[in-house]
Amino acid sequence: MITYLDLEEFYRNWPGEACIFGAGKIGKGLAYDLLRAAGIRIDFYCDNHVVPGTVIQDGIRVRKPQYLYENKDDVKVFLAVGSRYRDSIFSQLRENGVKDIFLVDSVVMAQVLESVDKADAKIKARYHALYDDREYLAPRFRERTGYALDFEQPRTFNAKLQWLKLYDHNPRYTTMVDKLAAKQYVADKIGEEYVIPLLGVWDGFDGIEFEKLPERFVLKCTHDSGSVVLVDDKGKLDYEKAKSKLDAALSVNYFWMGREWPYKNAQKKIIAEPYMEEPENLTDYKFLCFNGKPRMIFTCTERFEPDGLKVTFFDLDWKKQNFERHYPASGKKIEKPENLELMIRLAGKLSEGIPFVRVDFYEIHGRVYCGEMTFFPGGGMEEFSPEEWDETLGGWIELPRSLGGASWRVD
Numbered sequence: 001m002i003t004y005l006d007l008e009e010f011y012r013n014w015p016g017e018a019c020i021f022g023a024g025k026i027g028k029g030l031a032y033d034l035l036r037a038a039g040i041r042i043d044f045y046c047d048n049h050v051v052p053g054t055v056i057q058d059g060i061r062v063r064k065p066q067y068l069y070e071n072k073d074d075v076k077v078f079l080a081v082g083s084r085y086r087d088s089i090f091s092q093l094r095e096n097g098v099k100d101i102f103l104v105d106s107v108v109m110a111q112v113l114e115s116v117d118k119a120d121a122k123i124k125a126r127y128h129a130l131y132d133d134r135e136y137l138a139p140r141f142r143e144r145t146g147y148a149l150d151f152e153q154p155r156t157f158n159a160k161l162q163w164l165k166l167y168d169h170n171p172r173y174t175t176m177v178d179k180l181a182a183k184q185y186v187a188d189k190i191g192e193e194y195v196i197p198l199l200g201v202w203d204g205f206d207g208i209e210f211e212k213l214p215e216r217f218v219l220k221c222t223h224d225s226g227s228v229v230l231v232d233d234k235g236k237l238d239y240e241k242a243k244s245k246l247d248a249a250l251s252v253n254y255f256w257m258g259r260e261w262p263y264k265n266a267q268k269k270i271i272a273e274p275y276m277e278e279p280e281n282l283t284d285y286k287f288l289c290f291n292g293k294p295r296m297i298f299t300c301t302e303r304f305e306p307d308g309l310k311v312t313f314f315d316l317d318w319k320k321q322n323f324e325r326h327y328p329a330s331g332k333k334i335e336k337p338e339n340l341e342l343m344i345r346l347a348g349k350l351s352e353g354i355p356f357v358r359v360d361f362y363e364i365h366g367r368v369y370c371g372e373m374t375f376f377p378g379g380g381m382e383e384f385s386p387e388e389w390d391e392t393l394g395g396w397i398e399l400p401r402s403l404g405g406a407s408w409r410v411d
Contacts, residue, residue, distance in 0.1 A: 001111050001251055002108050002111045002112055003111070003112060003115035004037075004038060004112050004115050004116050004119065004123065004127065005115070007034070007035075007038040007040075007108075007112055008038045008039055008040075010076075010102065011038070011039070011040045011076065012039075014076055016073075016074035016075055016076065017043040017044070017071070017074060017075045017076070018035075018040055018041060018042055018043055018075070018076045018078065019042070019043060019044050019045065019046055019063075019068060019075050019076070019077050019078065020032065020035070020042055020045050020046075020078045020080050020104075021045075021046045021047070021068075021077050021078065021079050021080065021081070021089065021093070021101075022045075022046075022047060022079065022080040022081040022089075023045045023046075023047035023050045023054070023056050023062055024047070024080075024081065024082075025143060026080045026081060026082060026104075026105065027045065027047075027056075027080035027081070028045075028056050028057055029139065029140070029143070030080070030104070030105075030106065030109055030130070031078060031080035031104040031105075032057065032080075033129045033130050034104060034108070034109055034112060034127075034130060035078060035104065037126050037127040037128075037129065037130065038112075040078075042060055042078075043060070043075075044060060044061060044062070044063045044067075045060060045061070045062045045063070046062065046063055046064075046065050046067075046068050046077075047062055048065065048089075048092075050062045052064045065092075065096070068093075068096075068098060069096040069097060069098065072096070072097050072098045072099070072100075075098075075100070076100050076102065077093065077098055077100060077101045077102070078102050078103075078104045079093075079101050079102065079103050079104065080104045080105070083105075086103070106257050107248065107251075107252055109130065109256065110252045110253055110254070110255075110256035110257055111251065111252060112127075113127065113130060113131055113256045114252075114253050114256060116131050117131070133165070133166055133259045134151060134166065136259060137149065137162055137165070137166075137259055140381065141158070141159075141162060141380075141381055144379075144381035144382070144383070145158055145381055145382075145383055145390075146383065149162055151163060151166070154394070154399070155391055155394050155395075156390040156391050156393075156394040157380075157384075157389075157390050157391075157392075157393035157394040157396075157397065158380045158381060158382070158390055158394070159380075159394065160356070160394050160397045160399060161356065161375075161376050161380030161397075162380050163399060164355060164356065164375065164376075164397075164399070165258075165259050165260060165261055165376060165380070166259075166261075168261075168355060168400075169261050170354075172185075173261070173262035173354075173375060174262050174263075174264075174265050174266055176262065176357070176373045176375075177260075177262040177263055177266060177372075177373065177374065177375070178222050178223065178266045178267060179220060179221070179222040179223075179271060179372065180198075180201055180222045180267065180269060180271055181222075181266075181267070182372065182373065183195050183196075183198060186350065186370045189349055189350055190346045190349050190350060190370070193367075194346065194368055194369055194370050195369070195370065196273050196274070196276065196369050196370075196371075197273065197274055198271060198272070198273065199213060199214075199217055199271075199272035199273060199274060200212065200213065200271065200272045201222075201269050201270070201271045201272075202269065202270050202271075203268075203269060203270075204247065204250060204270065205242070205243040205246050205247055205250075205270060206243075208270065208272070210234065213234065213272055214234075214274070214275075215233060215234045215235070216231060216232050216233070216234070216274075216275035217231050217234075217272050217273065217274060217275050218230055218231065218272065218273045218274070218275055218276075219231065219242065219246065219270055219271070219272055220270070220271060220273070221246060221249045221250060221268065221269070221270055221271075222266065222267060222268065222269045222270070222271055223249075223250075223253075223254055223263060223266040223267060223268045223269070224249055224252070224254035224263065224266075225254065225374070227245065227246060227249035229242045229245060229246065230275070230279060231275065232275060246270055250268050250270070254266070257379075258376065258379040258380075258381075260375065260376045260379070262375055276362065276364050276369070277362070277364050279303065279304060282362060282364075283299050283300070283301050283334070283337075283362075283363070284299060284300035284301075284360055284361075284362065284371065285297060285299060285337055285343060285360065285361045285362070285363065286298050286299070286300065286358050286359070286360045286361075286377075287343065287344065287347035287351075287358065287359045287360070287361070288356070288358055288377075288393070289347050289348065289350075289351030289354070289356065289357050289358070289359055290351075290355070290356055290396045290397060290398070291351075291353070291354065291355060291398060292348055292349075292351050292352040292353060292354070293348060293351075294316065294344050294347045294348055294351070294359075295316070295396055296313060296314075296315065296316075296321070296393070297313070297314045297315070297316065297318075298311050298312060298313045298314065298325075299311070299312050299314070299330075299334055301330050301332070301334060302330060302332075308327075309327050310327060310328055310329060310330035310331075310332075311324065311325060311326070311327035311328070311329065312329040312330045312334055313325070313329070314334075316344060318336040318340060320334075323384055323385060323386055323389040324384070324385045325378070325382050325383070325384050325385075325389075326378060326382035326383055337363045338363060338366060339363055339366075339368045342368055343361045343363075343368060346359075346361070346368070346370070347359040347361070350370070350373060354375075355397055355398060355399060355400070356375065356396075356397050357373055357374070357375050358373065358374045358375070358377050359373050360372050360373070360374075
């Protein structure tokens, strides 16, 4: 767990230079803001693909990696690249004798900001660009969507989701995103038969009673998105890899990643569920619900095929729609689920009284199970194609005229 004090102490008495390796979105955005707030002077950038001499920001230029290799003992390196390239660049730096490497990513940012949140106003002001929700969201929204975020008069689907992040803080939302608490919520609203069974719950990986679990099961954290370990053969489970993934997730308050308020106070636990279906055969049916009315559906398919995830939109009559959001639509025919009408009805019940929520279902051996509920799909920062659909879906979200002290203008 890295705190702001750790980050500041890391550099305090360093007489040499500091370099950000990675002049892309992470390096010139999140990493730069975090390091500057901690009082760390950045002397130069390095990058394998940016021309040396290029000014990144504030007069800071890119230098050849060779400069870093020649001065490796006098430079602290802050590695700021996406997970796709991280291992290869770590290897590149190590092979060239660079040892003083500190990873700066969204996990480190979240850990630091969690400590800032408990600090005094002076510290919060120093980390303002990352700590303040509006200041944090605005540049990242523009970077991801290609247009400016208007908090005062939001019109698009993505922009209205950002407004809801800041101002719609209904306590039940935390229950709905908590993967353990949500089970009881769903059971109470639509019936226990639609809940995926619970095999166990633990505070951490070391407490998991593997001897009591079946040969096939799923482990997941309750407080975030994506921290899942699929176990199709307990005897072949890489325990160290699973522990590393889940323990890392438990160290982070997921709220700080994208300012999705419902996650801020979600309990941090690990749960086990039955292995319901082979992942390659499983289709996610995701219902976009507006004030209790499902109005659009999309499916997630082909996750494990070479060209990756496909996201395909349908209306409630299962007519394929002519737009995409961030991911390409499938070129294959996706059959209408047997229980479509039931899913629509259940999604309506689960979304009652909520400006927007996505309700997910699986259909397994003719039975319907609720997967999860989320308020900000894609963090509310995924582009539409054609882009006018961003405003079309945005028109379906009816924001309260005032909420939590916030208001928005209407022409």
